[in-house]
Amino acid sequence: MAGVYRQLAVDLATPPPAPLATLFPAPVDDIRLEIGFGGGEHLIHEASAAPATGFIGVEPFIEAMAKAVAAIDLAGLTNIRLHDGDAADLLDWLPPASLARVDLLYPDPWPKRRHWKRRFVNPDNLDRIARALAPGALFRFASDIDTYVDWTLRHLAARPDFVWTAERADDWRKPWAGWPGTRYEAKAYREGRTPAYLVFRKR
Structure with a gap:
C-alpha cells in the first residue's frame, strides 16, 4: 500500500499546481477537503457519488490512513488525494479561494476544559479555512459533543x-x-448522544 499512498499523496514540499484541479488525473469541477477522515468511509462515499469533484483527505493516524488507502485502491477512485500530516499545514499550502467545501466531522473533542485550546476549531485554523474557501463555499462541522458544538457556534458567530x-x-x-x-456517529447513538450537523457559508 505504500506505493499506492505515494501516488495519492499531496506533496507539500512543492508549490501547489496551477490550477489546483491538476492534482487529479481527470478533470474536476471543484475541490473539497475532509479533515480527519478516520477510516475514510465518508470520504470514499462522497468521492464515489461525485466523480467530477476532487477530494483531498487529511488523516494523521497511520492505521486509519492505511485502511483508507486500501479502500480507495479497491474502489479504483482517481478523484482523491491524501495528506497524512497536520491539516493546518495543508490549509496553508492551498491557494486562496481554492476549495468548494471543507468538512470537519467528529473531530477530537478534547472534552476536558484545560484541553479545549487543542480543539481544531480555533481562530487560527478558522482563518486558514476562510482563506482556502471560495466565496459562497461551505464549512461543515459534525459532532456529538454538546460543548464542542456550542464552542464551534460561538467561534463562527464571532466572525x-x-x-x-x-x-x-x-x-x-x-x-x-x-x-x-460514520462509525463515530453510530458510536454516539449507541452511547446515547445526539449529533449536530452545522453548515457555515463563506461570505
Missing part, C-alpha cells in the same frame, strides 16, 4: 466572514442530504 445557514431546528438536528453515516 464576519462566515454565516450559519440554519433556518430551522432540523437543519442542525438532521444529517445532511446523502449523508452515509
Whole structure:
C-alpha cells in the first residue's frame, strides 16, 4: 500500500499546481477537503457519488490512513488525494479561494476544559479555512459533543466572514442530504448522544 499512498499523496514540499484541479488525473469541477477522515468511509462515499469533484483527505493516524488507502485502491477512485500530516499545514499550502467545501466531522473533542485550546476549531485554523474557501463555499462541522458544538457556534458567530445557514431546528438536528453515516456517529447513538450537523457559508 505504500506505493499506492505515494501516488495519492499531496506533496507539500512543492508549490501547489496551477490550477489546483491538476492534482487529479481527470478533470474536476471543484475541490473539497475532509479533515480527519478516520477510516475514510465518508470520504470514499462522497468521492464515489461525485466523480467530477476532487477530494483531498487529511488523516494523521497511520492505521486509519492505511485502511483508507486500501479502500480507495479497491474502489479504483482517481478523484482523491491524501495528506497524512497536520491539516493546518495543508490549509496553508492551498491557494486562496481554492476549495468548494471543507468538512470537519467528529473531530477530537478534547472534552476536558484545560484541553479545549487543542480543539481544531480555533481562530487560527478558522482563518486558514476562510482563506482556502471560495466565496459562497461551505464549512461543515459534525459532532456529538454538546460543548464542542456550542464552542464551534460561538467561534463562527464571532466572525464576519462566515454565516450559519440554519433556518430551522432540523437543519442542525438532521444529517445532511446523502449523508452515509460514520462509525463515530453510530458510536454516539449507541452511547446515547445526539449529533449536530452545522453548515457555515463563506461570505
